[in-house]
Amino acid sequence: MDQIKIIDGINDAIAKLRALTQTNVQQGWRYCNGDIPYPVATQPQTWEKWSIAQRNEKDYITWSAGRQVIWLSQRFLVPQDLQRYPLSGLGLRLVLTWWAESAQIFVNGQLLQEGDLFDSSTRMLLNSTVVPGQEFAVALRLVSPGHDIGGLMRSQILYEATNDDIDPGFVADELTILQNYSASFDPEQLATLAKAVAEIDWEMVSQRTEFMRSLTELRQQLSTIENSNFRIQNSQNSIQMLGHAHLDLAWLWPVSETWDVAVRTFESVLKLQQEFPDFTFCHTTPALYAWIEQHRPDLFKAIKQQVAAGRWEIVGGMWVEPELNLIDGESIVRQILYAQRYVQKTFGQLTTVAWVTDSFGFCWQLPQLLKQGGIDYFVTQKLQWNDTTKFPYGAFWWQSPDGSQIFSLMSPPNVAGVMDTNPITMASYAIDWEIQTSLKDAFWLPGVGDHGGGPTRDMLQVARRWQKSPFFPKLEFTTASDYLFKVSRLFAKRGLLAKVSRLFAKRGLLAKVSRLFAKRGLLAKVAGGIENLSVGSLGEEEIRTEDSGGGKGQSQTTKEIPVWNDELYLEFHRGCYTTHADQKRYLRRCEGLLYQAELFAALKTIATGQAYPKTELEEAWKKVLFNQFHDILPGTSIPEVFVDANQAWQEVEEVTGEILEESLNAIASKITLPPPPKPNAQAIIVFNPLNWQRSEVIAISLAISLPVSIPVGSIEWEVYDCFGEKIVSQVSHDQAQQIQNHDNNNHNLSYSQIELLFLASNIPSVGYRVFWLCSNTEHLKLELRPSNRFPIPHSRFPTPDSRLPTPDSRFPIPDSQLPIEDFVLENQYLRVVVDRETGELSSVFDQVNQREVLSGRGNQLQAFEDSGQYWDAWNIDPNYADHPLPSTELIGIEWIETGVLRQRLRVVRRLMRSQFCQDYILSAESPVVKIATTVDWQERHVLVKAAFPLAIDADYVSYEMPCGVIQRSTRPQTPAEQAKWEVPALRWADLSDETYGVSLLNDCKYGYDAQASQLRLTLLRSPTWPDPETDQGIHQFTYALYPHQGSWRSADTVKLAYQLNLAFLSSLWSPANSSVVSNNVSNNSRPSLPSTGQLLNLSAKTLILMTLKQSEDIPEQWILRCYESHGESANLSLVSDLGLKVVHPVDLLERPISVSEPSPDEKVVKIEPWKITSLAVKSII
Known part of the structure; x- marks a missing residue:
């Protein structure tokens, strides 16, 4: 037929x-x-x-x-x-x-x-x-x-x-499923099916009993045909179900509504579990469980009972389901650490399944972080949303640059938020799954999601009905961990068999070995004992393999199990790297403050014995982790969500600023000051929060009071180092104004604010150095404020009411009569020329390597229409480049500073209804030109990028990712490469050829794109849904251009990007107002500190300190974490004025990896390329 x-x-x-x-x-x-x-x-x-x-x-x-x-x-x-x-x-x-x-x-x-x-x-x-x-x-x-x-x-x-x-409808669905299975796996059986169907007695339709008897006979006939696979239940096919209710903590509703939705969802699940005893359910988000525990203890108790009974599974592995492209490595660590500790303490078990089904892409180091956090499996479905290519694998090993692997699963796609138990939908997915993976066990997640809900009674009734059909895969409830364990074991067995087959087939021994093993029953035992093996036999597969140094992929054909050695890039939602710039700046700011507050609080406790603020820091971390949720940080929620989020960010700024200030003051009180060069000298203590020695021009803000008869400009300032040597200084600007004295008794004082610059040289790794500030006003008593304080600047984000009303009042507009001479900034490294007609960079000349860096005008502000996207806040128009908008109009240029330490040229440009005020800054001893930017943004559906055409021709561009670097092609060939036309990065991107390169650094931006001779940083975009006022108003950020010889590795791009984000911490310190005097005796039993101190040095060029914090369980121990940043082996040797020594390595949950204490000769810890390493340390002072 x-x-x-x-x-x-x-x-x-x-x-x-x-x-x-x-x-x-x-x-x-x-x-x-x-x-x-x-x-x-x-x-x-x-x-x-x-x-x-x-x-x-x-x-x-x-x-x-x-x-x-x-x-x-x-x-x-x-x-x-x-x-x-x-x-x-x-x-x-x-x-x-x-x-x-x-x-x-x-x-x-x-x-x-x-x-x-x-x-x-x-x-x-x-x-x-x-x-x-x-x-x-x-x-x-x-x-x-x-x-x-x-x-x-x-x-x-x-x-x-x-x-x-x-x-009849039920039988019609059965026949559809049989037809689909036969067409997919045994097309010859379609004729048998057609012959059986042809025997339906349609003449008896009006006699329901007789007609249904005819259908019953049809089903019996199909189930007894010899050599057929119509009895699908008997062919080892199954659909493993797990109830689920994805619940966005905030999105089109505020967080307060989420709590109510969670309560309704969980109560519904518990009620249905009474009616359906086999029904299992899973849910993520310890942050949510913690809220339920506090506010609904009765409900929480019932959940705990179901968890203990094995019917409610805690999945997720992270505090919330976060955005995982933009947060830094330590944030991911804390997502895992606090989640796992909560689940272990509350439910008596660790989560083994990382469940992040809705996040917008996943950084390449995630497998290493998850494995170190006690997590064995990774599940998402989000790459099913790709707009260009179909992700090739359903089940695979995902490998990080260091070689860590985690078994990973693409769960069924869920675009509409509902996954029901429609039998045809489930069976069709099971067929596709088996074709893709050769696995007969599919995974299905019935439930209503996004806004909670979970499985409905009807879904469970439908499933129960289809459990009884012989023409449907075996339908049973499971847990994610059980399913993933089963599948990974099966892959491991296949991998072992494939290895044995290849090994012995070459020698003609395969048949003999197989017979020998079969006789002794060894093959199954050996295969069954292998777990998490990265090979297997799935038929011909195209495997993505990458160089661990940066993601350069090559395809190869193999019969082994798929290994994905790259990021999981979502070909969708590329606007999330930029939308709601305030959330991105708060993130970078708070991550930096938490790093510094923990670091110096730990050092304070070690140095002075004062209490460590563990509770306050954990609470601050959890607020940040909550705001990293994948619809808050990406900027894809309604306005009310960001009111709550911004309050939390600001609370974190406040508490971490206070902790940091208190900690620095406590450490400063232990420092023995050297003799002052002059009697009226004020000590300046400069702290370096990064783990390498560095030198930079720093600015000290001074609030001074003096008689109105003495102009502030007449004061001469001098700065000395701790050895009494005078160093160059520069007054940046003054804003002297006479105001009334605070006590209303003295009207003859004026108060002024000035900024004093000097070059702080050779500040040790996580250390400090004392300098001295003097003036020519020895006969006067000056009030220099603040004193005995380390002021921590806070982010300034305007409220909607603070938008400036008219274009001319937005920024001080320079004189339109521009001077004749060129606008040139110059130091020993760079000569930077600003175009007097456009305000763009007409030249950046590398004076060390004697070459021009640019191939066209640099720092072009390129604007494009960015509209027409359904997912407005999420997606950039893929065709935005076809819709450029008019170029910027120069309003004015003026010099702000022209001193020996810093040159600062201000350019103001208009872009349609918006204005950009940008300061080009070049400092002494710096190879980096900074562009400090303030924007009054008043556009809708406009995307703006800063573009730098470069005199370089590079095949690959390198980007910073959490705890590593990834390379992406500048000459994309495959559809997957071409889909990466906007990509995420953290602090920098670098375009380098064989001999020369340029890095583009930033302090709070995350979206980049690159071509072989161009780097661009995405600055702003302005969608209108779901927040109609997205990004309207004032923005402040800095980005920087860093030309260099060689690669980003040899140029230390990683370090310079950190330095842009984490400046020196410095302030005045007055011995007269403190417990410290020259040659002081320590105010407790712990030894005092020298005038130049190195509190923590890892003694390895490529190691980046991630944290120093108090151990969660052993207060006298400290957790030091770092990562290797160049893809090279490193030897860590701890050096510290506080006597810090390594106890043993730990994982991210702070569990010992090796409990044996190293011998005195074992002072060096070897760290493999790209490895994230955590060590328990203690002070022996």
């Missing part, structure tokens, strides 16, 4: 069966636009005046966007039969699917169900036993989304058996 006729015959029979119990009623809705009271709208007599709703080409009923209301109404009369098939006694369901922000379903005037964008479908039971002639009046009140048109996509009347009996 012709194959097409065979398939047509099967499809015809399936369609005829469905028509006996199912009716499409999409064409029968009458509509009314606009809201009316529901008692009126639900009355049938009201509908008679309404017109029939029109449907589009997809059979959808649509209406306007913007939270517009539409009423749809229709009467349903139960007939005697459908296509002669009697309906009496069957159950009646109304099946609906909508796209609406709010949905209310009224039946006979009563509100029976509600839904929204996420709970967007129903199989509503209108009657469990219908009687012909019954009538149901159904009215729908639907509200369109604020950002999109509304839609009713499906409406259907469905009659089905409500007990365990079969019905």
